[in-house]
Amino acid sequence: MQTQQSHKLFEKAQHFIPGGVNSPVRAFRAVGGNPIFIKKAKGAYIYDEDDNAYIELINSWGPMILGHNPEMIQEAIRKAIESGTSFGAPTAREVEIAELITQMVPSVEKVRMVNSGTEATMSAIRVARGYTGKDKFIKMEGHYHGHGDSFLISAGSGAITMGQPDSPGVTKGTAKDTLLAPFNDFEALEKLIEANKGEIAALILEPVPGNMGLVLPKKGYLEAIRDLCTKEAIVLIFDEVMTGFRLAKGGAQERFGVTPDMTTLGKIIGGGLPVGAYGGKKEIMDFVSPAGPVYQAGTLSGNPIAMAAGLTMLHYLNDHPEVYPKLDQIGEKITKGIRENLHTNGMNYTLNHIGSMYSLFFTQEKVYDFESAKKSDTVLFGKYFQEMLHQGIYLAPSQFESLFLSTALGEEEISKILNAHQEAIKSIT
Numbered sequence: 090m091q092t093q094q095s096h097k098l099f100e101k102a103q104h105f106i107p108g109g110v111n112s113p114v115r116a117f118r119a120v121g122g123n124p125i126f127i128k129k130a131k132g133a134y135i136y137d138e139d140d141n142a143y144i145e146l147i148n149s150w151g152p153m154i155l156g157h158n159p160e161m162i163q164e165a166i167r168k169a170i171e172s173g174t175s176f177g178a179p180t181a182r183e184v185e186i187a188e189l190i191t192q193m194v195p196s197v198e199k200v201r202m203v204n205s206g207t208e209a210t211m212s213a214i215r216v217a218r219g220y221t222g223k224d225k226f227i228k229m230e231g232h233y234h235g236h237g238d239s240f241l242i243s244a245g246s247g248a249i250t251m252g253q254p255d256s257p258g259v260t261k262g263t264a265k266d267t268l269l270a271p272f273n274d275f276e277a278l279e280k281l282i283e284a285n286k287g288e289i290a291a292l293i294l295e296p297v298p299g300n301m302g303l304v305l306p307k308k309g310y311l312e313a314i315r316d317l318c319t320k321e322a323i324v325l326i327f328d329e330v331m332t333g334f335r336l337a338k339g340g341a342q343e344r345f346g347v348t349p350d351m352t353t354l355g356k357i358i359g360g361g362l363p364v365g366a367y368g369g370k371k372e373i374m375d376f377v378s379p380a381g382p383v384y385q386a387g388t389l390s391g392n393p394i395a396m397a398a399g400l401t402m403l404h405y406l407n408d409h410p411e412v413y414p415k416l417d418q419i420g421e422k423i424t425k426g427i428r429e430n431l432h433t434n435g436m437n438y439t440l441n442h443i444g445s446m447y448s449l450f451f452t453q454e455k456v457y458d459f460e461s462a463k464k465s466d467t468v469l470f471g472k473y474f475q476e477m478l479h480q481g482i483y484l485a486p487s488q489f490e491s492l493f494l495s496t497a498l499g500e501e502e503i504s505k506i507l508n509a510h511q512e513a514i515k516s517i518t
């Protein structure tokens with residue numbers, strides 16, 4: 090597989106863009122080699138600048154749950170553009186999508202649209218602080234909530250991939266209000282809250298973390314956190330930027346039956362265009378300006394083209410509940426095949442899976458938190474990644490990322506993925 094065009098573009102890109110990419114994890118630093126530059130994508134496939142085709146298991150880090158570039162979304166964007174691209178004034182579509190989100194995610198009684206998951210989480214924490222009058226908040230080790238200063242402490246995703254879970258540039262003044270707890274350790278959380286009694290505004294977590302690779306919440310853990318936050322009057326924020334509209338129509342909170350006070354959303358919500366959102370209980374969201382005193386704003390928030398794409402996506406998911414059992418089935422088939430192959434080859438690497446998300450960790454130990462995830466052999470992962478890429482399967486270029494499946498993966502793609510996996514495992518060990 091030759092990738093000259095990508096190579097040439099990457100050389101040039103590094104002169105004008107830090108690291109040659111607009112988001113660090115795209116640079117392949119963790120897996121070696123140069124990134125491939127994508128020219129187009131459709132359905133289950135992406136195509137690079139050298140016209141190589143790859144079966145997609147990242148799907149733009151989650152948004153492409155129906156596969157790339159569905160006709161109906163193209164059509165919605167084409168139609169919306171005829172009326173203009175941005176007004177900086179309220180539009181009917183924003184009312185429609187807000188109402189739809191409150192129907193799909195009932196814990197969200199009011200919602201504010203923003204332009205990324207980072208904006209959503211930054212804003213949610215500010216509102217929780219304004220609402221409670223408290224400064225501190227808890228995040229989980231290895232969880233990633235975007236690149237807002239107060240979250241870049243023990244952060245997952247690209248931060249740990251680049252070996253900088255605590256980023257320079259985040260001041261001590263900021264970091265002091267971010268408290269850290271190990272995920273899946275309820276006792277440690279209770280002790281942390283006890284030690285900061287009455288000073289904690291919020292607890293934010295990925296209910297099903299995907300940013301240290303996929304890790305599942307232990308049985309009863311989310312329910313226990315919910316009860317503890319209620320008891321301590323701590324605003325519970327589910328960061329569902331990844332899991333929202335993916336693990337169920339109503340996200341992880343629907344799948345696990347645990348209701349947060351606030352929810353942050355992104356990725357799928359924009360149908361492929363830049364959209365984020367945060368919402369929750371009316372009494373909290375009415376603290377957001379101009380209804381309340383907590384300021385948050387955005388020139389392109391609720392952008393009409395992005396709303397058209399997002400509305401089309403959300404209406405489809407709302408009207409086609411069969412999408413979710415189909416995604417679960419695809420996830421089941423792929424992970425069952427991988428498990429069988431690992432067993433046949435006498436390897437018990439750890440495979441964590443739920444619905445249309447999974448991660449293969451190159452460690453024999455269970456992976457249930459950041460410390461155990463970090464035990465994975467990232468060099469071996471890099472070799473596996475390159476082997477799979479060489480066979481035309483496009484995985485996340487980091488051990489500390491979840492994979493995202495789409496309904497566009499048919500029987501042919503699933504067997505190609507499993508054959509490529511078989512070859513890759515054989516060649517790296």
Ligand code: KE4
Nearest residue numbers: 112150205206207233234235246330331355
């Ligand atoms: P964005 O600002 O990248 O739209 O969203 C930040 C964010 C917030 N919360 C969660 C749970 C997230 O997963 C993310 C972003 N996810 C990463 C993938 N792990 C985006 C990919 C990238 O950084 O390039």
